[in-house]
Amino acid sequence: MLIAEPLQKAIDELSKLPSVGRKTAQRLALHILKSDSENVDALINALGELKSKIRFCSVCFNISVEEKCEICRSQKRDHSVICVVEEVSDVIAIENTNEFNGLYHVLGGVLNPLANVSADSLKIKELVDRIDQHGIKEVILALNPDAEGDTTSLYITRILKEHAVKISRIARGLPIGGDLEFADAATIGRAFIGRISL
Amino acid sequence: MVLKQIELQNFRLHKNTSLDFSDKLNLIVGGNGQGKTSILEAIYYLCTTKNLNMSAEEDAVTFGESNFSIGGLFNELTENKARLYYDSIKNKKYFFLDEKQINRSTEVIGKFPIVSLIQSDHAITQGAPSERRRFVDSVASQASRTYLELLLDYSKTLRQRSSLLSQIKETRNNVLFEQLDAWTESLITSGTEIINRRIKFVQEFNVYVKEAYSSVVELIEKPHIEYQTLAEIDGENTAEKFREELNAFRDDELRRGINLVGPHRDDFIFYINGMELKRFGSQGQHKTFQIALRFAQFFFIKEKLGKTPIFLMDDVFGELDTYRAGKISEYLLQIGQAFITMTDLTNKDGLNITSDNTLIKVENGKTTFAN
Numbered sequence: 409m410l411i412a413e414p415l416q417k418a419i420d421e422l423s424k425l426p427s428v429g430r431k432t433a434q435r436l437a438l439h440i441l442k443s444d445s446e447n448v449d450a451l452i453n454a455l456g457e458l459k460s461k462i463r464f465c466s467v468c469f470n471i472s473v474e475e476k477c478e479i480c481r482s483q484k485r486d487h488s489v490i491c492v493v494e495e496v497s498d499v500i501a502i503e504n505t506n507e508f509n510g511l512y513h514v515l516g517g518v519l520n521p522l523a524n525v526s527a528d529s530l531k532i533k534e535l536v537d538r539i540d541q542h543g544i545k546e547v548i549l550a551l552n553p554d555a556e557g558d559t560t561s562l563y564i565t566r567i568l569k570e571h572a573v574k575i576s577r578i579a580r581g582l583p584i585g586g587d588l589e590f591a592d593a594a595t596i597g598r599a600f601i602g603r604i605s606l
Numbered sequence: 607m608v609l610k611q612i613e614l615q616n617f618r619l620h621k622n623t624s625l626d627f628s629d630k631l632n633l634i635v636g637g638n639g640q641g642k643t644s645i646l647e648a649i650y651y652l653c654t655t656k657n658l659n660m661s662a663e664e665d666a667v668t669f670g671e672s673n674f675s676i677g678g679l680f681n682e683l684t685e686n687k688a689r690l691y692y693d694s695i696k697n698k699k700y701f702f703l704d705e706k707q708i709n710r711s712t713e714v715i716g717k718f719p720i721v722s723l724i725q726s727d728h729a730i731t732q733g734a735p736s737e738r739r740r741f742v743d744s745v746a747s748q749a750s751r752t753y754l755e756l757l758l759d760y761s762k763t764l765r766q767r768s769s770l771l772s773q774i775k776e777t778r779n780n781v782l783f784e785q786l787d788a789w790t791e792s793l794i795t796s797g798t799e800i801i802n803r804r805i806k807f808v809q810e811f812n813v814y815v816k817e818a819y820s821s822v823v824e825l826i827e828k829p830h831i832e833y834q835t836l837a838e839i840d841g842e843n844t845a846e847k848f849r850e851e852l853n854a855f856r857d858d859e860l861r862r863g864i865n866l867v868g869p870h871r872d873d874f875i876f877y878i879n880g881m882e883l884k885r886f887g888s889q890g891q892h893k894t895f896q897i898a899l900r901f902a903q904f905f906f907i908k909e910k911l912g913k914t915p916i917f918l919m920d921d922v923f924g925e926l927d928t929y930r931a932g933k934i935s936e937y938l939l940q941i942g943q944a945f946i947t948m949t950d951l952t953n954k955d956g957l958n959i960t961s962d963n964t965l966i967k968v969e970n971g972k973t974t975f976a977n
Contacts, residue, residue, distance in 0.1 A: 519785060521770035527785055555762040555792060563788035597752025601799065 415441065467538065469514040469531050470499050479503075479511060486510045488545040492535065492564065494518055494552060502550065510548075513538065518551060518560040532564065539573055546574040553580045553598075579604075607718060607913055608943050609649060610685075613677040616668040618644040619971030627945075628964035631938060634947045636968035642947040645968070646722070646918045649945060652678045652688050653718040653916060655701050655711045659726065664694045680718060682913070688718070716748060719907050719915035723900040723922055730899060731883055731892045735873035742874055745903050746807050749910040753803055760796040760869070767793055768865050775863035790852055793868060798845045800869045805841045808833040808874065814902035821901070821937045822894055822930060829898060830877040835869060893925060897934065904941060917944040924949055 411419075415437055423433035440448055464470070465477035468490075472478070479485060479499075489510030493499055499512050515530045538544060549564060551557035561577055568575055581599040582591055591599075608629040614620040619641035634642045647666070650658040657663065667674050677689040689702040701708045708714055729737040747754035767789040774782050812831050819829040836844075836851050848867070852859075855866045876883040878891055887895070907915050917938075923931050923946070938944050967974045 519766075519788065521766050521773060521785075521789075526773075526782065528781065555759055555766065555796075558795070559763070559766070559788045559792040562791045563785055566784060566788060593751035594755045597750070597755065601752070 464514075468512045469516060469534070470512055471496050484509075488543065489548065490535070490538065490544055490546070491548045491550050493550050494557070498550065508548075510546075515551075515560070518556040519563060520556050527563065530560075532567065535564070536567060536571070539568065539571055544573055546576070549575065549577045607680060607682045607916065609652070609916055610679045610681050612645070612648060612652070612679075613675075614645075614648050615675040616671040617648055617674040617676060618666055618668060620644060620648075621668060621971060623971065623973055625966065625973060626964075627943070628962055629943050631935075631963040632943070632945045633963065633965045634945065634968055635949070635951060635965065636947075637949060640968045641971045641973075642968050643920055644971075645966075646724075646920055646945055646947060648676045649678070649916065649918060650720060650722060651676055651690050653714075653720040655690060655699060655714050658722060658724065658918075663692050663699065664697065667692065667694050716751075716911065719748065719911055719913055720918065721900055721904045721907065721915045722918035722920070723897060724918070724920040727896045727900065728892065731876055731887070731895050735871075738874040739870075739872060741899065742804065742807065742811075745811070745906065746803065748907055750803075753800075756796055756799055756803070760793075760800055763789065763792045763796060764865050764868070764870055768863070771859055771865070772863035774860060793865075794845055794848050794852070797868045798848055801835050801839065801844050801848070801872075802841055804833055804835070804869065804872065805839070811902060811906060814906045815898055818901035818905070818937075819894065819898040822897055822933050827878050827891075828880075829895060830880075832875045832877065834873040834875055836867070894930070897922070901937065901941075914942040917941050919944065919946045921947050921949065 418437040418440065419430070419433045422428055422436050423430050425433075428436070440451070461473055462471050463473075463475075465472040465480055466475050467480045468477060470477045470479060472480075474481070486509050490513050491502065491508055491510055492513045492515060493502070494515055494517060496514055499514060502508050502512075513531065513535050515532065515535075517525050517530055519525060519527065519530070535547075539547065547564075547568065549561045551561050565575055580602055582588065582595060588596065609627055610629075611624070611626045613625075614623040617623075623645075625645070634645055636642045644666075647658045650656070657666070672695050673691065673693045675689065675691045677687070680686045680688060687702075687704050691700045691702070692698070693700070701711070701714060703714070703717075730741045743753075743757060747757065767786070770782060770786055770789055773779070774786065808831055815829050815831060819827065836847050839847050851867045859866050876887075876895055878887060878895070881887075883891060883895055904915055904917055907913075923934075926934070938946075964975065
């Protein structure tokens with residue numbers, strides 16, 4: 409079947425996006441084709457600005473419009489505490505909780521020798537410099553609870569041993585709101601291994 | 607738990623076979639290559655979605671067809687309909703439980719527990735240590751999901767660490783040492799948990815093996831399984847000893863670029879009356895030990911899960927003398943539902959066949975009920 413070239417091109421580009429398959433890409437492209445040109449322009453603008461205006465914060469590597477991100481610039485935040493995360497999406501997840509009032513540090517991944525990711529391809533050196541230069545008192549490690557995340561936490565802990573800073577790791581265990589009886593066996597098993605004394 | 611009936615379509619020699627089973631012994635009798643084992647294979651598929659003999663799914667499709675289907679009716683407290691459909695063109699399996707599609711095979715594992723005594727079991731007592739680790743891990747994982755997750759975690763850490771070791775070997779980059787230490791810590795954490803669980807498992811399982819073994823032989827033979835892991839471990843000091851051992855092998859590991867210390871190198875040594883089975887055991891003792899291991903697995907799983915597994919036995923009677931065949935069939939009475947293949951009925955007299963049992967004759971994929 410022959411499809412007009414511009415449409416085909418749009419479908420091809422859209423289907424490169426994560427979790428968008430051929431059918432969804434086609435539906436999106438046809439929807440855009442039917443939309444008012446103002447809406448389409450707004451979308452194009454938004455996408456263009458996303459790329460041209462946003463960069464990475466020079467301090468914490470979160471996404472930012474300015475050289476330093478809003479969190480790093482805010483005077484209301486506690487500048488003596490850093491929460492270390494894997495990706496920008498983790499910053500968004502933690503920010504949504506409103507529970508953390510310190511600063512972040514985005515590593516850009518975790519140690520993964522199989523994928524050829526070693527410590528120097530992560531922002532670990534930058535983290536150490538930050539701690540030394542800005543009088544950081546506490547570091548909270550909030551990496552994913554798998555083999556790679558845990559090992560990266562261990563690695564950072566070792567690196568920071570000689571620096572006068574308090575290090576902790578976020579707890580793991582049962583999800584809130586879910587009853588014990590509904591949690592999956594693996595989660596309950598792990599929660600038992602990682603039990604804490606009262 | 608009982609499998610009441612099964613329906614096979616295009617499964618090996620079975621174009622269209624439908625069988626009602628007894629909830630006691632089901633004897634499946636027929637010559638070689640007539641389709642006896644296929645029935646056991648189909649039962650195993652229904653219980654686990656996996657195959658019994660490591661053969662490929664597409665080989666199980668009847669020649670000239672493009673799919674097979676296995677349907678069954680389980681009965682425990684309620685009736686459950688299970689169905690497995692395999693499409694050889696897409697090379698895809700579909701599993702349905704009570705008409706609802708199940709997408710993750712881990713959701714099925716443990717729901718219909720099954721224990722199988724098959725020909726390839728000889729590797730457990732006679733083969734490499736990896737065969738024994740596989741046996742222990744499969745029994746322990748059937749009983750504990752947490753153990754299974756720990757194994758997956760540990761093997762991931764092993765792969766990462768060996769990749770890093772070989773990078774260090776190639777690049778001689780000293781910066782990587784600190785990262786190696788971190789991976790070593792991870793290895794110690796999950797490895798220690800696995801070792802401690804294996805220590806406990808072997809302690810418990812030994813009781814079941816002794817019981818099963820004494821029910822199969824008349825001699826006063828005492829079987830024993832010894833867990834062979836890092837030296838001088840007593841369950842309290844595992845992490846400490848693990849770390850010491852890793853330190854001792856550090857240079858070797860770096861030179862060779864592989865993981866040399868940990869539970870992935872464990873072995874389980876089988877003894878009869880204090881003599882090592884692998885070195886001194888007769889063929890008969892090996893066979894008896896294999897049988898005892900599977901019966902022990904049966905009662906262990908039954909105890910742990912509170913569900914009675916289905917028991918499969920593929921062509922074992924042909925190799926046994928009348929005495930042991932009789933002993934085993936006595937023992938089988940304590941088991942719930944069992945499926946047993948045999949080429950002929952010479953050992954039948956020892957087999958306590960009663961009206962509760964079903965005798966199925968298989969010839970070239972066609973089945974008939976004999977009683």
